[in-house]
Amino acid sequence: MGSRGERNGIKMTEIHGPVRVRFAPSPTGFLHLGGVRTAIYNDLLRQKMGGAFILRIEDTDKERSDEAMTRQIQAALSWIGVHWDEGPFLQSERLPLHRERAEELLAAGKAYRCFCTQEELEAQRAEMQAKGSAFQYPRTCLGLSREDIDARVAEGRPFVVRFQMPDDHIRFHDMVRGDMDFPPDALDDFVLLRSDGSPTYHMSVVVDDIDMKVTHVIRGEDHLSNTPKHIPLFLALGGEVPTFGHLPLILGPDKKRLSKRYGATSVEEFRNEGILPHALYNFMALLGWSPGDDREIMERDEMIQAFSVDRLNASAAVFDREKLLWMNTQYMLKTETAELRPHLEPFLEQAGLQDVDPDRLAAALELHRPRAKTLKELAEQVVPYFQELPGYDPAACAKFLKDPAVPELLETLRDRYTALPELTKEALEAGLRALSEEKGVKAGVLIHPTRMALSGAAGGPPLFDLVETMGKEVMERRMTRFVAFLREAAGAGQG
RNA sequence: GUCCCCAUCGUCUAGAGGCCUAGGACACUGCCCUUUCAAGGCGGCGACGCGGGUUCGAAUCCCGCUGGGGAUACCA
Helix, strand or coil: CCCCEECCCEHHHHHHEEEEECCCCCCCCCEEEHHHHHHHHHHHHHHHHHHEEEEEEEECCCCCHHHHHHHHHHHHHHHHHCCCCCCCCCHHHHHHHHHHHHHHHHHHCCCECCCCCCHHHHHHHHHHHCCCCCCCCCCCCCCCHHHHHHHHHHHCCCCEEEEEECCEEEEECCCCCCCECHHHHHHCCCCCCCCCCCCCCHHHHHHHHHCCCCCCCEEEHHHHHCCCHHHHHHHCCCCCCCCEEEEEEEEECCCCEEEEEEECEEHHHHCCCCCCCHHHCCCCCCCCCCCCCCCCCCCHHHHHCCCHHHHHHCCCCCCHHHHHHHHHHHHHCCCCHHHHHHHHHHHHHHHHHHHCHHHHHHHHHHHHHHCCCHHHHHHHHHHCCCCCCCCHHHHHHHHHHHHCCHHHHHEEEHHHHCCCCCCCCHHHHHHHHHHHHHHCCHHHHHHHHHHHHHHHHCCCCHHHHHHHHHCHHHHHHHHHHHHHHHHHHHHHHHH
C-alpha cells in the first residue's frame, strides 16, 4: 500500500464538479442522531462541491408514517442548519411512477411474476436455514410458460413481481469502504411489486434516485447489502448508477446500536436540553469524520472547506454525550450573547423570565454565559436575579455558621452598600476591601457569605459583578434575610 | 445458521511500512491562575484485540482466530 490515491488501502474517490445528493428519511419517528449525521455529510459534500441537496421523505409505509413526523424532520434539519435545495418530495405521491417503471421491466423481460405463496417461501427459507445455507428465492416461477402465467392470472391468483438478478458478481466502489464485491449467490431475485401492486422500497428508491438524477448516495451501513440489489436495477432501468458511500452506525456506550435507554437520541431532545445547533452539527460531523489535523471546534465553512469523503471513517463510533456537552460549552463561550438570544428565548420563558427587566437580564446573561454548559442551564442560572431564593446551599453554608462574626460583618457591609449613591463594581469592591481591612479579616470572609446571601450558591460570577447586576434593593433584602438565617441556625445549633 | 462489514487510550480520533518512545481531544487526575464557580495554562494516567506470515523494518500489507456490528421480508 502507500501509493498515491490510496488511503488505508482504500482507493480515493474522485469527485469532480457539482453533485446531486439526497437525504431520504422515513417519517416513522423523530430525526435521530444517525439520521442527522447522514444529513450532515450529505450537506458538507453538497456545499463543498456545489450542486443540490434533495430532501425526499420515504413515507411509503403508511402504517408507520406520520405527517407530523415529516414536519418534525424538516424542522430538525432547518434547526441544525442543513438546508435542502429541492423537495421535500413525498415518495408516497410517486408510487404510480414506480409501479409504471416496474411494469416496464416486466414487459421487457427483466422482471417476472411470481405466484409462490408466503407460506411456501417461508417453508423453503426454514429448510435452507436448517441445511445451514443462505436462502435465495429458487426462481420457481422464472421458468413459467406464457400459458401458465396467463392461466394463473386469469384464475385471479395473486402474484408479486420479482427482479431477475444478473448471475454476475456485483462490484462497486464504496466511498467509505473501498471496493466491494458481492458474489451472485449472495443475492436473489427480490420483489419489486407486492401482490397488491404497490412498489417495494427497492423499486421506489432506485426510480427516485434515477428520476432525481442523484449522483452520490451517502447512507447508513444498514443499506450496504441493499446496494448490490440496487445497482443492477439502476442498470435495468437505464439509469446512471450513483456513487455510494455507507456510513457505519452510531453506537451507545455499551457498543450496541444507540437506543433510548442512554438518553436523548433525537435532535429535538438535544434542542430541548439547550444544545446549540452549531455545536451539535460540529460534534456529529466529527463522529466519523475528521479534517486530518487537530482541529475540533470548526465553523461550518471551515468544515465544508476541509470535507472529503475519503476521510469518512469505516468503523462505528460510540456517541459520547460528555464530549458533546464540552463542545456546547465551547460554543456558549464563543457565541456573543446577542447571537444566543433567539435560541435562548424558549428557555427563558420556561424559567418564567419572559417579562423581566431587559437590561438586568442582559447583564445577568452576560455574566453567566461563560459558566453554563447549555442554554437551559444558563436560563436557570439567571433565575435568582429575578425570583426569590428557594434556599441556601446547606453544605456551603456550614463554614459561615462556624464564624460568629459573620452576621455582624454582613450587616455592616449591607449598611455601607446601602449608603452608596450607586452600586458600581468599583465602589462595591472598595467598600468591601476597606471593611475587611478595618476589621482585620480577609476579604474572602466577607465575599463568600455575601455571595451566598445574594445567590444562594457557593459559586458563580465575581461578587461585585453579581451585586451590581442585582441592584441595591435586592441586595439589601437578601443580606438581611441571610443574616437572620445565620443567627437562627446558630441559635438552633447551640440550644 | 449463512452472507457482508468493522477493529489504535474508557470515549472521539491522528496514523498512507522507517518520521511512533504512537500525536490531539473528551472524561479522570495533580499543580498554576483566581474572592468562588466556570474558562484557561502546565503536567499525569491511559491504546495499536490475539496468533501467524511478508519485510532489513509492521499500528500500517496478507492469512487465521477472537470480538463487535449489519443484512438475511410482499419494512423502509
